[in-house]
Amino acid sequence: MSVNKETARKAMEELLNQRDLTALDRHFAEDYIQHNPAIAEGRDGLRAMVPTLPDNFSYTMLRSFEDGDHVIALAVVSGFLPEGDAAVADVFRFENGRIAEHWDILQAYVPDDQTAIGNPMLS
Template sequence: MTGDVRGTGDGRERRNTEIVLTAMRELFHEKDLTALDRYWAEPYTQHSPRMASGLAMLRAAVPTLVGFSWEARRTAAQGDLVFTHSLVHGWGPGPVVIVDVFRLEGGRIVEHWDVVQDHVPAAETASGNPMV
């Protein structure tokens, strides 16, 4: 995972961003399900239309992800929210670009939103600009 870690305000935003990046690396890249115990907390509220709330959903989904990679290209934080703009492989049939929004409480992820788009190479976009 690479990217620019940004936060405005106090050190809490930087700590929250580091927590999210570490949590996502350990859970999704290292497939370490104990990361859920360290970085997430119940009740875990999920706003993604394809995923149920609760950590049981993540515990069941992570082992089934084959060839999954999550590469955060940009991050930002505001208060208890951390935003990531990422290129993801293995979530669908082709690469996707995802903007994730995580809400933390007491240093743990307790809520998540996302926006998912199929990745289009820069040469194929109307503007010629990359998506991530």
């Protein structure tokens, strides 16, 4: 696994699952840019958001792809949407080995055996 892909995996595991706010200093650039409209800008926005996550929240990265300084991750998030799990596509831009910018797209997760055409959403 490439360094950036491994950093993205570690950052999300430590920050979201372990609720380790020191992960922000290790894995995110000082001038981190956030594109999720529900989260305030920068590392301080994440620092404020993480403690508000529900106790049953979890983030599971299933696969990741790298293109230059960008990593795209597909994940399942539990405990966030009232109707159940969510499928997430995260895009991270790296600078000097740290996450410098982040975008995400989230939608309700449909189990593989319940999709309209039989194709899985993430696997």
